[in-house]
Amino acid sequence: MSDDQLVGEREGFAPWLLEPMRRNKDIYIKVTLAAVLINIFALTSSLFTMVVYDRVLPNNATSSLVALSIGFALIVIFDFILKMLRSYFVDVAGARIDREVGESVFDRLLNIRLDRKRGSTGALAGIVREQETLRDFFTSATLSAVVDVPFILLTMVVIAIIGGWLVLVPIVLVPLVILVGIVTQPAMERLATRAMSHALHKQSVLVETIGGLETVKTAGASPILTGRWLRSIEDNSDISLRQRLIANIGITASQSAQMVSFAAVVVVGVEMIANRTLTMGGLIACSILAGRAVAPLGTIAQLLSRITATRTAYRQLNHLMQGRPEGPDGDPLRLAKVAGKIEFRNVHFRYPGTPEKALENINFTINPGEHVALIGRVGSGKTTIAKLLLGLYEPEEGVILLDGTDIRQLDPVDLRRKIASVMQDTLLLSGSVRENIALGREEIDDPAMLEASELAGTHQFIGQIANGYDRRLADRGEGLSGGQRQSIVIARALAAKPPVLVFDEPSSGMDTQTENGLIERLDAELKERTFIVITHRTPFLRLTSRVILMDRGKVLMDGPRDAVLDKINPARVAKS
Incomplete structure (x- = not known):
């Protein structure tokens, strides 16, 4: 405008x-x-x-x-x-x-x-x-x-x-x-x-x-x-x-x-x-x-x-x-099919009202079907990368591409259907468990919801309750543990079988046994999908073949998982 x-x-x-x-x-x-x-x-x-x-x-x-x-x-x-x-x-x-x-x-x-x-x-x-x-x-x-x-x-x-x-x-x-x-x-x-x-x-x-x-x-x-x-x-x-x-x-x-x-x-x-x-x-x-x-x-x-x-x-x-809404000024593009190739080219970004850059000169390419982990200190820019990829913010400089198309040209709603996410804040809506997983999406029927629930581990605690999936949740899912809320949010992301998945600390509220079970189920499910995980927990790195180490908004290392982990000092990869 x-x-x-x-x-x-x-x-x-x-x-x-x-x-x-x-x-x-x-x-x-x-x-x-x-x-x-x-x-x-x-x-x-x-x-x-x-x-x-x-x-x-x-x-x-x-x-x-x-x-x-x-x-x-x-x-x-x-x-x-x-x-x-x-x-x-x-x-x-x-x-x-x-x-x-x-x-x-x-x-x-x-x-x-x-x-x-x-x-x-x-x-x-x-x-x-x-x-x-x-x-x-x-x-x-x-x-x-x-x-x-x-x-x-x-x-x-x-x-x-x-x-x-x-x-x-x-x-x-x-x-x-x-x-x-x-x-x-x-x-x-x-x-x-x-x-x-x-x-x-x-x-x-x-x-x-x-x-x-x-x-x-x-x-x-x-x-x-x-x-x-x-x-x-x-x-x-x-x-x-x-x-x-x-x-x-x-x-x-x-x-x-x-x-x-x-x-x-x-x-x-x-x-x-x-x-x-x-x-x-x-x-x-x-x-x-x-x-x-x-x-x-x-x-x-x-x-x-x-x-x-x-x-x-x-x-x-x-x-x-x-105020100008998110998305392009003209008619937005909608990709019929997404292979899952992601590119960050010379991306710079700072949050509104802050003098320091959250990201500076970020360059990397994630090929279709590749599984990548983002690790680094608190405030190193890992979550910011996820927010930019989801179109929640626009880069100050540079370009972010999905299958060769600048995401600023894409319809934001359609983009987030193609790139499903699990963010750090596990927000659940008031309503039933079924509504929180399906979110009114017509393509998600009961079989798709149950399959996603079993993959995420939700079915393990909801399936045993008489009115399980029709159980009414309070605001923000009060009454459920942090791990249970995360499980429902993961089921929500998996239900539509998106080609790209972005997980930000997906198991921070889970115990070791629940986390290992989730990783084992995801291992087969994530094949041929692009997967980005932001984590400080070592078990989740098993799902990845590549690690990008972030520090102060810059990429310090980028390479095969084992090679990068062998080079870095474990004390340097702090909990985020």
Whole structure:
């Protein structure tokens, strides 16, 4: 995406929100038509009162009163139906927009480039959660109130027809109320931005605490997190108090304007009645209409804080949506068949925000079906190589090729189907064991899942349980040992029979017997597949024929397994 395109998107309304609104324009047209009729019907109460006072009472016209009452009752019924329909249409449109926007936001979240990711996990989750603020705007009374505002002019026209110069009262008061709202908006905007920042920090503390609750308890981290949580609450409370105070200025101003409007119309109307330029019924009708002319502004003032919060949420989400997703700018390539040849050519890489390079001038080629081990000190760049190969980050310089094609041209999702991985963090999703292995992939049926489970050793402990593969796992697989979680993740990687496998410390949580059993089963399974293992455990080296020794982001040695192991000092190959 070019810079010009980005500027164009920033200047206009974001397409990820505008397009769903356009697709629901028919519903919003219905809402507008309903609003027109509702506001016209709202005039009938004042007109009804005027006719009763000016025509019915002086002439004791009971039959006319009955006819007027029947007509008024019919209008009330239609008004009720229209208001219900308007509310229904707004809710339907809001639900549709919420689904479409939610799908777009979640898709962008899944495709976010890790080198462009900013803030903590909790802060990012908080930004995505701001979609609810947009949904509340489109499904609440806010939209109805905005639609009602233009009809203030219609109300003033009716006042002018009935009461003549009495219309000057709302003409003076309405701009004053609007002016109060305009004056308070900059402060509301600043406070909404600060409130968002504090809310994201509070969300970050909460997610960090819940996600690592076990570690928080064992490490004794409760005091520091409690302090952060209380500071977040205090900051949020302070900002919320200021927001409510400023919002109350507009609300109170509109309420006072309604009282002044009613009283001023009565005072001026008395003089007009004395001069016989206005009837008693006209005065009552104008006083009712004057209050109605100011009333929508009261609703708007009450909802200004919500509108401000909506704009702030929109900006946060728009910043996320405008970020360049991972993958190529054009149509991505999808390789029909992968032999498994991997090449790193002059690859340099540094993590965002760090001055030191994590990888420097990395060059090696792994041929199809070759089994290679990456070993080295902690922080030597082994895991970084795996992340670059999986397309999680892009190299700063150089190129990474899969079967002769730069992986930056490939569809990232398709790439990770061809290169299955087991990373150090064994993340399991909430759901059943079956769901954690298959991950919704249609090509993985029960026989494929069972075969992968037997290879990974999962079947040894899951197959003995009555509801084994349907057992529901808690968040991150709590209740399972580290080795059991690793076993399920390995089964997940093996299930689709990918041509390339990347294992990063796959047996760090397993005992020696379980590890040896896994290695024996993998020995036959990995034939004719490209296999890369990052490990500090000697048994896993039996599966490899080549070793690459890393240190400080560089390749120190690369050659046949036994030759490299004979040359290096064992103490130098530290645990990673």
